[in-house]
Amino acid sequence: MSDPPLEVVRAINAAWTGGHARDELPELFTDEAVIVGPDMALLATGRDACVQSYVEFEDSIDLVEFEEFDHRVYRYGSAVVVDYAYRAVYRRDGEELTDYGRDVILVVETVSGWRAAWRMARPDL
Amino acid sequence: MNEHDSERMKGMLESLGYEEAAARDGADLILFNTCSIRESADNRLVGNLGEAKRLKGEDPNRVVGVGGCWSQSLKDQVFEQFPFVDVAFGPGQIDKLGEFLTSDDLEAQGYFEFEGFPADLPPKRQRPFQAWVQISVGCNCVCSYCIVPSTRGREQSRPPAAIVDEVRALAADGVVEVTLLGQNVNSYGRDLPREERIGFADLLALVDGVEGIRRVRYTSPHPKDMRAEVIAAHAELPSLCEHIHLPLQSGSSRILKAMRRTYDRDRYLARVEAIRDAVPDCALTTDIIVGFPGETEEDFRATLEVVEEVGYDSAFTFVFSPRRGTEAARLPDDPAPGEARADGAADRRRAAPRARALRAVRRHDPGGAGRGAEPHRPGEAPRPHPAQQDGQLHGPRAAGRPRAGGHHGRDVDDPRGRGVPGRTRRLIAIFGPTGVGKTEIAVELAGRLRERGEDPVAVSADAIAVYEGLDLLAAKPAAGTLEHRLVSCVPVDREFSAGQFAALAHAEIDALLEEGRTPIVVGGTGLYLRAALTELDLRPPVERGLRTELERELAQVGPSVMHGRLSPATAATVHPNDRKRIVRALELELAGAEPHTGSEQLWSEELRRPAALFGITMDRDELSRRLAARVDEMLGGGAVAEVEAALERGASRTARKALGFREIEAYLAGEASLEEARDRIVRGHRAYVRRQLTWMRKVGGVEVIDRTGLPARDVAERIAR
Numbered sequence: 001m002s003d004p005p006l007e008v009v010r011a012i013n014a015a016w017t018g019g020h021a022r023d024e025l026p027e028l029f030t031d032e033a034v035i036v037g038p039d040m041a042l043l044a045t046g047r048d049a050c051v052q053s054y055v056e057f058e059d060s061i062d063l064v065e066f067e068e069f070d071h072r073v074y075r076y077g078s079a080v081v082v083d084y085a086y087r088a089v090y091r092r093d094g095e096e097l098t099d100y101g102r103d104v105i106l107v108v109e110t111v112s113g114w115r116a117a118w119r120m121a122r123p124d125l
Numbered sequence: 126m127n128e129h130d131s132e133r134m135k136g137m138l139e140s141l142g143y144e145e146a147a148a149r150d151g152a153d154l155i156l157f158n159t160c161s162i163r164e165s166a167d168n169r170l171v172g173n174l175g176e177a178k179r180l181k182g183e184d185p186n187r188v189v190g191v192g193g194c195w196s197q198s199l200k201d202q203v204f205e206q207f208p209f210v211d212v213a214f215g216p217g218q219i220d221k222l223g224e225f226l227t228s229d230d231l232e233a234q235g236y237f238e239f240e241g242f243p244a245d246l247p248p249k250r251q252r253p254f255q256a257w258v259q260i261s262v263g264c265n266c267v268c269s270y271c272i273v274p275s276t277r278g279r280e281q282s283r284p285p286a287a288i289v290d291e292v293r294a295l296a297a298d299g300v301v302e303v304t305l306l307g308q309n310v311n312s313y314g315r316d317l318p319r320e321e322r323i324g325f326a327d328l329l330a331l332v333d334g335v336e337g338i339r340r341v342r343y344t345s346p347h348p349k350d351m352r353a354e355v356i357a358a359h360a361e362l363p364s365l366c367e368h369i370h371l372p373l374q375s376g377s378s379r380i381l382k383a384m385r386r387t388y389d390r391d392r393y394l395a396r397v398e399a400i401r402d403a404v405p406d407c408a409l410t411t412d413i414i415v416g417f418p419g420e421t422e423e424d425f426r427a428t429l430e431v432v433e434e435v436g437y438d439s440a441f442t443f444v445f446s447p448r449r450g451t452e453a454a455r456l457p458d459d460p461a462p463g464e465a466r467a468d469g470a471a472d473r474r475r476a477a478p479r480a481r482a483l484r485a486v487r488r489h490d491p492g493g494a495g496r497g498a499e500p501h502r503p504g505e506a507p508r509p510h511p512a513q514q515d516g517q518l519h520g521p522r523a524a525g526r527p528r529a530g531g532h533h534g535r536d537v538d539d540p541r542g543r544g545v546p547g548r549t550r551r552l553i554a555i556f557g558p559t560g561v562g563k564t565e566i567a568v569e570l571a572g573r574l575r576e577r578g579e580d581p582v583a584v585s586a587d588a589i590a591v592y593e594g595l596d597l598l599a600a601k602p603a604a605g606t607l608e609h610r611l612v613s614c615v616p617v618d619r620e621f622s623a624g625q626f627a628a629l630a631h632a633e634i635d636a637l638l639e640e641g642r643t644p645i646v647v648g649g650t651g652l653y654l655r656a657a658l659t660e661l662d663l664r665p666p667v668e669r670g671l672r673t674e675l676e677r678e679l680a681q682v683g684p685s686v687m688h689g690r691l692s693p694a695t696a697a698t699v700h701p702n703d704r705k706r707i708v709r710a711l712e713l714e715l716a717g718a719e720p721h722t723g724s725e726q727l728w729s730e731e732l733r734r735p736a737a738l739f740g741i742t743m744d745r746d747e748l749s750r751r752l753a754a755r756v757d758e759m760l761g762g763g764a765v766a767e768v769e770a771a772l773e774r775g776a777s778r779t780a781r782k783a784l785g786f787r788e789i790e791a792y793l794a795g796e797a798s799l800e801e802a803r804d805r806i807v808r809g810h811r812a813y814v815r816r817q818l819t820w821m822r823k824v825g826g827v828e829v830i831d832r833t834g835l836p837a838r839d840v841a842e843r844i845a846r
Contacts, residue, residue, distance in 0.1 A: 072610070
């Protein structure tokens with residue numbers, strides 16, 4: 001049985017890890033979506049800026065491996081928070097790097113379907 | 126502290142003509158009082174704000190407000206990140222909410238500057254005989270893990286005259302017990318003007334002197350400020366309870382230094398000794414953080430030693446969670462030697478067993494740990510002990526007795542019974558054979574619990590539901606019916622053991638109870654249920670090679686020879702023909718584990734948390750029909766494709782144990798027709814159900830409900846009662 005909010009999160013990661021962030025991500029975020037850092041500082045405001053942040057990251061690295069795990073799904077009425085850990089191995093400027101972190105993504109149901117409305121990126125936790 | 130603020134918000138809103146709505150959809154105002162102490166608060170708030178956005182979309186006149194520490198830490202960013210929020214305010218700014226709601230022009234507005242104590246606002250007390258009295262706000266400590274100084278600011282003491290006036294008014298209103306509140310209560314008074322400056326011990330004496338007040342408590346004190354005069358007050362003041370909550374945080378001086386707690390292990394123990402000298406019967410409770418960055422096994426052992434030495438009556442043990450903007454959130458998590466970091470969840474994995482170990486130490490304490498007062502989190506108001514719930518003056522030791530009394534029995538006629546919000550929560554476990562309808566009962570029960578103000582969450586205790594991608598085989602609950610934890614949290618290619626499950630389940634259950642929510646543990650896998658509910662000593666998995674070797678040997682020499690190798694104690698509990706258990710028992714003995722003791726002994730007396738256990742049964746024929754229907758539904762819904770996908774992803778040995786997996790695998794390999802596979806699955810389910818029922822009959826302390834012919838709502842009603 002699929003879980004649409006979880007599928008949104010997986011689709012976001014599938015899009016950027018597959019090199020399709022520019023084409024596929026706009027359909028996965030709400031108009032007013034925001035991305036914040038671990039200190040809650042705003043990193044991107046609005047759908048275009050959110051997508052662009054993925055596109056820029058995607059363009060700046062060569063992804064070797066990406067794994068998401070330890071998913072926790074919290075439901076609050078119609079809203080769902082998906083909290084998961086990830087491991088990303090990638091090359092940048094000739095150096096291979098490994099990032100660990102957790103993402104917290106608020107997924108809400110809109111007239112167009114489920115969309116990510118808020119994301120907190122917490123690298124190195 | 127937050128609960129205290131909430132009471133004041135409620136009181137103020139009622140004075141403005143608002144009433145509590147039964148559900149959010151019917152509310153004109155949706156208000157969140159927030160906390161920044163714990164990481165989970167962020168997730169919960171963000172999720173609830175997501176729901177509030179939808180409701181605001183349905184009715185734009187609905188007001189959404191966010192108050193408290195989280196709001197204070199974000200300030201105007203609340204509006205940037207959540208543009209539908211109308212009003213945001215920090216702690217101590219509750220009066221501004223009233224100002225906003227009564228203004229003619231409802232433009233979004235934030236209030237984040239502390240201007241004074243909100244103590245004059247009318248409170249809405251949850252317990253008529255008990256009240257909280259705020260004596261200070263803010264904190265001058267610089268504990269590296271704590272966000273309070275940045276959200277509540279520097280310490281500001283409230284004038285003693287105002288405090289005493291409030292206590293007198295409360296006493297006149299029937300209150301017999303007051304709890305003095307502050308982030309660091311025992312540093313009270315140092316910032317007061319010279320002409321009214323008094324210390325915390327002096328304040329305690331003033332409050333003790335108020336006529337009608339029979340019990341005085343306080344929270345939270347800091348060990349560094351636990352001075353002789355405060356300790357002496359416990360020995361001298363008639364109403365001051367013989368209970369001190371003395372947060373330890375860690376027993377390792379090295380970690381205490383990293384935490385910037387300003388005391389070390391010896392200094393802390395000296396305080397304990399001083400307390401015990403002055404008040405020999407004083408109950409001591411504490412807070413402990415496990416898994417602080419860089420904590421080694423040696424540091425943890427030091428904490429265990431202090432816990433054993435002090436013999437706390439109760440403790441709140443929680444796993445370190447980094448809070449944004451704190452020094453500790455930036456500390457590297459240097460792994461201890463031999464504990465190389467495997468991935469991002471490494472510290473959590475280390476911390477959970479450590480937290481369990483601490484709880485185990487407390488349980489062995491003859492002082493009665495875990496049976497006394499519910500511990501509370503730093504920076505939060507304490508949860509009431511059952512004795513506090515009804516106004517009793519003489520509760521168990523850990524509740525803290527007043528020194529003088531003669532007030533046996535109830536002081537206040539409090540008619541509240543079970544299910545009243547705020548009562549000490551306990552968890553509910555629903556179990557029974559596959560197909561009996563546990564999930565639908567849990568969903569119905571959740572509805573009943575919500576009606577009486579509880580906030581239920583299901584915790585799945587199912588060996589297969591943990592796996593991602595095995596939705597049909599595990600008959601996972603439909604999304605949106607009831608929040609389920611420990612579902613789809615393990616990739617299908619991973620091995621997973623009951624020991625790993627126990628760590629996750631305990632962490633989930635503890636966190637839910639700590640958040641004031643009601644966990645409903647639901648499952649049919651006996652081992653996983655016991656893992657979730659008990660401190661079952663689940664031995665680590667033995668090396669696969671050893672098991673293979675034993676199985677090979679068993680095939681060669683036969684079960685009776687292998688059975689003869691078991692110790693007499695173990696052999697007495699294992700049937701000579703039970704090949705599987707013989708191998709497992711030998712594995713354990715070779716690994717140096719305790720003799721096998723029979724799986725049914727670990728139940729009611731050893732529950733790690735108070736729980737109500739409900740076993741659901743059903744007429745065999747009816748259950749059999751339901752099982753067959755379930756298998757058909759499973760196959761019709763795409764179980765074959767599910768197994769195919771799981772195999773492509775490298776399904777692990779433990780994932781392949783899902784009922785129906787092997788049979789479908791055989792069908793995919795062309796070894797059986799779909800019809801044959803279906804019949805085998807039904808037979809497999811029936812055999813498994815027989816084992817589940819046999820096991821269930823042996824379990825003690827369980828209320829068994831036969832739901833033959835009963836709809837889920839009736840069963841839920843019975844459980845709710």
